[in-house]
Amino acid sequence: MITVLTGGTGGAKFVWGLAQIVPPEDLTVILNTGDDLTWWGLHVSPDLDSVMYALAGKLSSDRGWGYDDDSFRCLERMRNLGGESWFQLGDLDLATHLRRTQLLDLGKTLTEATAELCRAMNVKQRLLPMSNDPMRTIVVTPDGDLTFQEYFVRERWKPTVADVKFQGEEAAATSPGVLESIVRADLVLIAPSNPITSIGPILAVPGVRDALRCTTAQVAAVSPIVGGGAVTGPAGEMLKMRAFSVSPAGVADAYRDFLDVLIADSQDESNRQEIESKKVQAAFTNTIMKSDDDKIALAKFALAAVAREAAR
Numbered sequence: 358m359i360t361v362l363t364g365g366t367g368g369a370k371f372v373w374g375l376a377q378i379v380p381p382e383d384l385t386v387i388l389n390t391g392d393d394l395t396w397w398g399l400h401v402s403p404d405l406d407s408v409m410y411a412l413a414g415k416l417s418s419d420r421g422w423g424y425d426d427d428s429f430r431c432l433e434r435m436r437n438l439g440g441e442s443w444f445q446l447g448d449l450d451l452a453t454h455l456r457r458t459q460l461l462d463l464g465k466t467l468t469e470a471t472a473e474l475c476r477a478m479n480v481k482q483r484l485l486p487m488s489n490d491p492m493r494t495i496v497v498t499p500d501g502d503l504t505f506q507e508y509f510v511r512e513r514w515k516p517t518v519a520d521v522k523f524q525g526e527e528a529a530a531t532s533p534g535v536l537e538s539i540v541r542a543d544l545v546l547i548a549p550s551n552p553i554t555s556i557g558p559i560l561a562v563p564g565v566r567d568a569l570r571c572t573t574a575q576v577a578a579v580s581p582i583v584g585g586g587a588v589t590g591p592a593g594e595m596l597k598m599r600a601f602s603v604s605p606a607g608v609a610d611a612y613r614d615f616l617d618v619l620i621a622d623s624q625d626e627s628n629r630q631e632i633e634s635k636k637v638q639a640a641f642t643n644t645i646m647k648s649d650d651d652k653i654a655l656a657k658f659a660l661a662a663v664a665r666e667a668a669r
């Protein structure tokens with residue numbers, strides 16, 4: 358069984374690539390829900406939905422988020438009525454959040470609601486939110502605290518980041534199956550996602566980091582940092598804020614207490630010695646997923662690189 362920890366657009370691409378070469382019953386995906394928000398009274402789970410849409414073949418390839426071939430008439434009408442409109446939900450995407458909120462209002466957990474949505478979309482892989490409890494990523498700026506979506510979408514990740522904290526982490530519990538899927542996995546993969554705000558919330562749920570330290574599986578990560586910067590988004594600034602270098606070595610540092618293998622882009626091979634000084638094996642390939650072939654090639658390389666390391 359392969360277990361993937363993921364969040365963000367790069368994570369959705371990587372999971373899709375894996376799904377093309379791994380049987381669905383062998384793939385479990387643990388998803389960041391620190392980005393979740395209530396919007397127009399609805400429970401929205403952006404990272405979860407991106408992976409679900411990707412696996413259903415419905416993720417917008419143009420935007421990298423949201424439902425494919427969507428329209429935004431409801432958003433436009435809400436804007437005209439004077440309602441908040443900075444968070445862009447498409448009309449078809451809106452139905453997902455309406456149904457999720459219905460299920461939660463009926464007493465379903467987020468895990469149970471996710472399973473029902475996956476069944477409706479014919480997604481065979483097992484998708485697990487990191488927790489059924491509310492746990493929100495808060496970005497601390499000199500001008501005050503922002504939820505992640507306020508920081509990332511409304512403010513377009515322009516404010517200076519002083520800190521990132523996870524509201525509710527002490528009271529949160531992992532959703533059923535999360536710890537088991539890590540401890541009993543044959544391989545654990547961390548997608549090329551922001552280590553601080555996409556993977557960080559998952560690691561902050563009590564028990565997850567311990568499970569990663571204790572699992573007998575190889576734990577491998579794909580670096581989201583290429584050539585001294587993030588492929589997309591604010592991962593570089595976030596790493597710098599936490600005093601990690603903006604490099605694959607910095608990513609290895611963020612995960613060094615449980616990581617066995619780091620997969621980085623070929624242009625960063627000069628980082629090999631620094632990565633391996635942290636007791637982490639390094640492997641290099643093209644990690645920029647511009648096409649479906651790139652996604653599949655990266656997934657195949659990740660599996661092969663970990664198999665080579667395990668055989669040493």
